[in-house]
Amino acid sequence: MHSAKLLLLFICRSAGLFRIAAWLTRDKLKILCYHGFALRDEAKFRPKMFIEADLFESRLATIQRYAMQVLPLDRAIDQLYTHALAKRAVTITIDDGLHSVRELAVPRLQRYGFPATVYVTTYYVENANPVFRLAVQYMFWKTHKREVAFTNVIWSADKVIDLGDPAQRNQATWDCIHYGERECTEQTRVAMCQALGDLLEVPYADIVRSKILQLMTPEELRSLAAANVSIELHTHRHTFPSDDQARAAREIADNRSAFKRWLDIDTHHFCYPSGVYEECQWPWLDAMGVKSSTTCDPGLNSAKTPRHGLRRFLDGQNIHQLEFEAALTGFSDLLRALRGSRKARAEHRAQPF
């Protein structure tokens, strides 16, 4: 974040404005969103997606310091739409279901007595390999090689990639991902990862052993209930097409049936994969008995917020502590509203008579 903005936030916090904002927005539901927790160097690899365990713990301490009430998602949604929301309500959500959730996040949540919800995508629980897309991106990020020669590989014509050129590196990463996702079976994708790891000198076996890019096993998922962490829907294959209702419905059905099989639980809350959604999907979700759906749109939630358009704040290693506090207390939203109305007024003034 820009240092001028951080300075402004620092001054506002020092002046007590964050505490005032928390009071002014006490009737709104704040939903936090996390993905993975760093077992190794993941927070350097994808700072928006991963967070170091220490930083996550300091976020929990911040939530406690502001006397926020951390509610389980199901209760928060019920209270929100019956106009009975607890004051200073916050809900903690975690997307995808990476192994590090069980390893690093759950013990810390338990220490603070905070409930949470994990939206789990089930394909990679069933196929216990590192998430293909992430593994490819990680290897292209991690490699110390300056160039790599692709000869006789299935995903590319023979060529030499200059890894020092970000555009070439990016193109090669996505060519590999698209080929694997569109053309290959799971087994072939694993073989591709092994071959790519050898070429880039980032051993795939190390990635597998470290579990940094793997999801929880059914046993690990089962252990979450005792820690007051609920499991909810995130599709089976991490996709929710807006142009194909039957396929979208199948994604939810497959996701649900996996939970039923492994955990014998019923699931009623949903999170859009990658936060991508269209309003045309809302009736589909209603028809499937989904009670709420979270997006990656920032903002606070009230009873007027559409059930399938709930807003969240995405936290990660890239978020400064001041920025987190501003979001948690609702200060950043008040600021946004102020700016928005000022802009609207300015636009209104600019209208010709």
Ligand SMILES: [Zn+2]
């Ligand atoms: Zn996701």
